[in-house]
Amino acid sequence: MTDDKAAAVAEQLARLRNDYLARLPAELAELNSLAAGLCGGEEHKPEIDRASLDELHHRLHKLAGSGGTFGLADLSASARSLEQRAKGWLANSPDKLEVEARHAFAAGVAALGATLAELDLPASATPTASTMPASAAAPGKYVQVWLVEDDVLLGQELVRQLESFNYQVRLFTRIGDAEHAAQSERPDMLIMDVMFEQEGVNATEKLALSPDLRKLACPLLFITSVDDFKSRVRAAQLGAQGYFLKPLDVPRLVSRMEQVFEQRLAPPQRVLIVDDDLDLAAHYRLALLGAGMEVEVLHQPETLIEKVSAFRPELVLMDLHMPEISGPDLAGVIRQHDNWASLPIVYLSAETDLTRQIEAMERGADDFLTKPISNAQLISAVRVRVERARQLAAQISKDSLTGLLKHASIKEAADIEVIRARRIGKPVTLAMLDIDHFKLVNDNYGHAMGDVVISSVAMLLRQRLRQSDLIGRYGGEEFAAVLPECDAEHAHRLLDDIRQRFAALRFSHEGKDFACTLSAGLVCSSQYPDNTGAELLAAADEALYAAKRGGRNQVRVAAPDIR
Amino acid sequence: MSALQRILYVEDEPDIQAVARIALEMVGGFTVKTCSSGQEALREAVAFAPDLILLDVMMPGMDGPSTFKALRELPELAETPVAFMTAKVQPAEVAYYKSLGARDVIAKPFDPMTLADQVRAIWEA
Numbered sequence: 001m002t003d004d005k006a007a008a009v010a011e012q013l014a015r016l017r018n019d020y021l022a023r024l025p026a027e028l029a030e031l032n033s034l035a036a037g038l039c040g041g042e043e044h045k046p047e048i049d050r051a052s053l054d055e056l057h058h059r060l061h062k063l064a065g066s067g068g069t070f071g072l073a074d075l076s077a078s079a080r081s082l083e084q085r086a087k088g089w090l091a092n093s094p095d096k097l098e099v100e101a102r103h104a105f106a107a108g109v110a111a112l113g114a115t116l117a118e119l120d121l122p123a124s125a126t127p128t129a130s131t132m133p134a135s136a137a138a139p140g141k142y143v144q145v146w147l148v149e150d151d152v153l154l155g156q157e158l159v160r161q162l163e164s165f166n167y168q169v170r171l172f173t174r175i176g177d178a179e180h181a182a183q184s185e186r187p188d189m190l191i192m193d194v195m196f197e198q199e200g201v202n203a204t205e206k207l208a209l210s211p212d213l214r215k216l217a218c219p220l221l222f223i224t225s226v227d228d229f230k231s232r233v234r235a236a237q238l239g240a241q242g243y244f245l246k247p248l249d250v251p252r253l254v255s256r257m258e259q260v261f262e263q264r265l266a267p268p269q270r271v272l273i274v275d276d277d278l279d280l281a282a283h284y285r286l287a288l289l290g291a292g293m294e295v296e297v298l299h300q301p302e303t304l305i306e307k308v309s310a311f312r313p314e315l316v317l318m319d320l321h322m323p324e325i326s327g328p329d330l331a332g333v334i335r336q337h338d339n340w341a342s343l344p345i346v347y348l349s350a351e352t353d354l355t356r357q358i359e360a361m362e363r364g365a366d367d368f369l370t371k372p373i374s375n376a377q378l379i380s381a382v383r384v385r386v387e388r389a390r391q392l393a394a395q396i397s398k399d400s401l402t403g404l405l406k407h408a409s410i411k412e413a414a415d416i417e418v419i420r421a422r423r424i425g426k427p428v429t430l431a432m433l434d435i436d437h438f439k440l441v442n443d444n445y446g447h448a449m450g451d452v453v454i455s456s457v458a459m460l461l462r463q464r465l466r467q468s469d470l471i472g473r474y475g476g477e478e479f480a481a482v483l484p485e486c487d488a489e490h491a492h493r494l495l496d497d498i499r500q501r502f503a504a505l506r507f508s509h510e511g512k513d514f515a516c517t518l519s520a521g522l523v524c525s526s527q528y529p530d531n532t533g534a535e536l537l538a539a540a541d542e543a544l545y546a547a548k549r550g551g552r553n554q555v556r557v558a559a560p561d562i563r
Numbered sequence: 564m565s566a567l568q569r570i571l572y573v574e575d576e577p578d579i580q581a582v583a584r585i586a587l588e589m590v591g592g593f594t595v596k597t598c599s600s601g602q603e604a605l606r607e608a609v610a611f612a613p614d615l616i617l618l619d620v621m622m623p624g625m626d627g628p629s630t631f632k633a634l635r636e637l638p639e640l641a642e643t644p645v646a647f648m649t650a651k652v653q654p655a656e657v658a659y660y661k662s663l664g665a666r667d668v669i670a671k672p673f674d675p676m677t678l679a680d681q682v683r684a685i686w687e688a
Contacts, residue, residue: 009589013675016581058623065650066578068672076672080650286589 004375008290015292017070022186028113031059035109038102050090056109057086063112074115082108116184143261146187148172148203149223150196154246161250164501166463167257174199175206175213182212189257190216194224194231204234219260223248249508251456258459269293269386272313274301274330275348276322284317284348287375288382301325304333308340314386317369320349320360331364342392344385348373399473401451402458410472410480415533417470417482421525429483429491430533431522432540433457433498436552438477441516445509450477453516456505464498480537488524488557495520495555503553517553519544527560567686569594571613573604573630574648575622582675583617591679601625601633609639615686616640617669620649620660628663635664646685648673 034056037049060083068076085105089097145167149155152173159169170187172178175196190213192203204222207213221242222235235243242256271293275281278299285295298307301322308316316334320327331345345365350372351357357368369381397409405413414430421428435441435457442450454477461471461481470482483491503517521543523536531539543558550556570593574580580597587595596611598604602625608616616634620627627647634640644666649656652670660668667685669678 005589009585009676012585012589013582016578016585020578061621062576065576065671068650069579069582071672282592289589 004290005286008286011290020066020070024116025113027059027063028116031056031063031109031112032106034059035106039099039106053086053090057083057090060086060109072115075112078108078112078115082112143167143189144187145169145189145191145257146172146178146181148175148178148190148192150174150193150198158248158250161505162254164504165254165257165459167254175201175203175210179210179212182216186216187218189219189221189260191221191223194222194235195226202231204231204238207238208234221253221256223253247508247511247513249452250505251452251459251507254459255452255455258462266390269315269383270311270313271295271315271317271382271386272298272307272311273317274298274304274322274327275317275319277319284378287378290375291379291383293382301330304330305337308334308343313343314389315344315346315382317346317348317382318365320347320351328360328363328365335364342389344389346381346385402455402473404458404461404479405470405472407472407474410470410474410482411534411537413470413472414480414482414537417484418525418531418533418536421484422529426485427487427524427526429486429488429522429524430536430540431481431483431491431495431520432474432537432544433461433479433481433495433518433520434544434548435477436517436519436548438516441514445507445514449507449509453477453507456507457502457518460498460502464494464501480540486524488522488527491522491524492555492557495522499553499555519547519552520555521545521547521558522555523558527558565614567593567614567683569596569611569613569615570682571596571598571604571608571611571616573598573601573617573622573627574619575599576619579619579671583673583678586673586675586678587682590676591682593679593682601627601630604630605633605637608634609637612639613643615666615682616643616645617682618645618647620647628660631663631665644686646682 034052037052038056060079064076064079064083067073067079082105085108143166145162147155147158147162147169149158149171150173152171155171155173159171162169170181172181175192178190192207194203196203196206207220220238220240221244222231222240223244223246224231225246227245232243241260242253244253244256271288273281273284273288273295275284275297276299281297281299285297288295296307296311296313298304301324318327318330327347327349334340334343334345344367346367346369347357347360347365348369348371349360350370351360351368352370361368367381367385369378373381394403397405399406404410417428418430435453438450438453441453454473457477457479458471458473461479465471465481465483468484469486472480474480481495483494486494499518499520503515506513506515508514521540523539523543525536528536528539539558543556546559547554547556570587572580572583572587572595574583574597577599580599584595584597587593596607596613598607600622604616604618618627618630622630625633627649631645631647634643634645645664646667646669647660647665648669648671649660650671652668657668666688669681669685673681
């Protein structure tokens with residue numbers, strides 16, 4: 001293996017291992033509660049639930065296998081022995097299982113976590129800030145944030161506010177405590193105060209010297225009341241992704257946090273390579289795989305259309321000269337399909353004749369890379385183009401301030417989801433939300449502040465609703481949400497929770513704090529079995545105005561009669 | 564004998580699948596088709612036309628040995644070499660799998676850096 005390739009392999013393996021380690025605590029917790037279930041209620045119910053023992057056996061087997069694969073020998077061995085025990089019970093009659101045996105088994109499962117406590121992550125497995133996706137930060141899951149702040153009151157207030165954005169925050173009032181925790185755990189983000197008055201230390205200095213905290217290698221934000229240049233420079237040197245002055249503007253802080261996580265959560269870029277030179281294609285593929293992209297290679301141009309439909313590449317990297325069909329001809333075939341009119345196509349060829357390059361570009365391609373090309377060049381050329389294509393696609397369908405769907409897209413989504421809901425016989429709920437007295441915010445604090453308020457509603461909606469829900473900015477300060485498979489009652493609970501969280505947010509403008517409220521109206525498709533998405537949106541809007549007339553800061557369900 | 568290129572890999576655990584893919588595709592340079600169950604393997608195997616099949620022994624539903632028997636009944640795959648992958652490599656067990664007609668048994672956990680060599684050695688044996 002060449003060094004390049006060995007490094008790419010090592011990187012991929014380290015990535016998988018880190019992902020695995022991040023998921024492991026949750027898996028162990030689930031195993032624990034399953035095993036604890038074996039011990040519960042033994043007085044009344046001597047027979048064991050076979051299904052849960054089956055489940056335990058299966059999960060322990062997986063854990064033994066995966067743990068071994070990732071070099072966690074102790075964990076694997078312990079899981080294996082528990083697996084054997086469960087298997088033995090399943091084979092005989094588990095009904096007669098002694099209470100002591102169950103307790104011993106549950107204790108064994110509980111002890112699995114201990115095998116990890118001594119786990120010392122090798123340097124190669126430590127993620128770097130730029131390349132590692134925080135797997136625990138997968139959409140819809142809690143994101144673990146550590147807040148290191150010696151001002152307890154401020155710390156607690158910040159914890160409360162961040163938690164309403166679905167961040168799980170752990171407060172440390174001393175740097176030493178965070179250092180200690182860092183030996184065995186890893187957050188998805190670290191937020192630190194710069195000045196620790198009582199300890200008399202500057203966190204930017206301290207952090208640079210603390211191997212335990214450096215090793216976390218998670219995104220880092222600083223908060224501070226002193227704006228001194230030296231600390232700012234040191235923060236930048238430490239790779240901090242934000243430096244926020246007190247009094248804190250929480251929505252701005254959250255907006256930065258979101259940005260950081262979004263970058264890390266972006267799905268891998270998908271690249272299709274079309275090249276008749278198998279070795280070269282394999283080499284490019286390896287290079288791009290090593291950069292975390294998903295790559296497929298097409299050797300036979302005849303199957304191009306099937307391949308593009310199935311794989312949905314975000315960029316096609318194509319050899320200009322292939323024996324039977326030329327690159328430009330293939331590009332032409334791709335461009336015949338409306339869906340792929342904007343799919344970036346990049347030629348890769350040894351062709352250095354500029355005129356011929358231009359000719360090739362005129363026929364449907366976007367760019368031209370000249371062979372030989374270094375891996376680094378190839379990766380960056382591909383990455384930049386895919387990112388730009390993604391931005392463009394987002395700009396077409398998404399509102400620039402909030403990142404939510406635009407008016408037309410959310411209306412279309414409402415129509416589609418109402419039809420889908422009727423087909424599958426499930427309810428869908430549509431909601432309209434509006435910020436109360438928004439004009440006053442703009443008038444009193446300016447439009448920039450108004451934008452902050454609007455984006456924080458957007459962030460709350462994104463954080464509190466499910467991945468499968470669709471959220472749009474309907475107008476200036478008006479939002480619409482489409483909640484598939486959700487009835488009116490459940491939607492009311494959800495939106496009322498969002499309403500309360502929004503009301504509890506404190507915005508800060510030139511040292512003055514203020515709060516806003518919102519009103520919402522919702523309607524469930526089951527209330528009006530014969531109406532279209534647009535009619536239901538109108539009904540939700542009607543309910544929203546009922547909420548406004550009823551005194552604002554409330555959520556109303558549409559009246560049963562639509563007209 | 565032609566060179567080993569196409570490997571059908573049947574394993575239910577996604578984490579192990581991912582590591583094996585790197586070991587076989589990136590390190591070994593093979594073309595790998597991964598199936599997550601015996602049933603899936605039966606559906607996909609003929610179309611993929613593997614040179615060699617790697618089968619995890621313990622999978623929920625259809626386990627390795629029963630997948631093996633079912634694959635053998637497909638005329639296209641009657642002769643395709645199969646290796647089992649298992650954590651419990653005891654001589655009696657290895658003998659049993661070989662008696663079923665398996666080419667060899669690979670111990671789990673495998674080393675991702677050497678798995679490809681090991682598979683190639685089994686192919687050439």
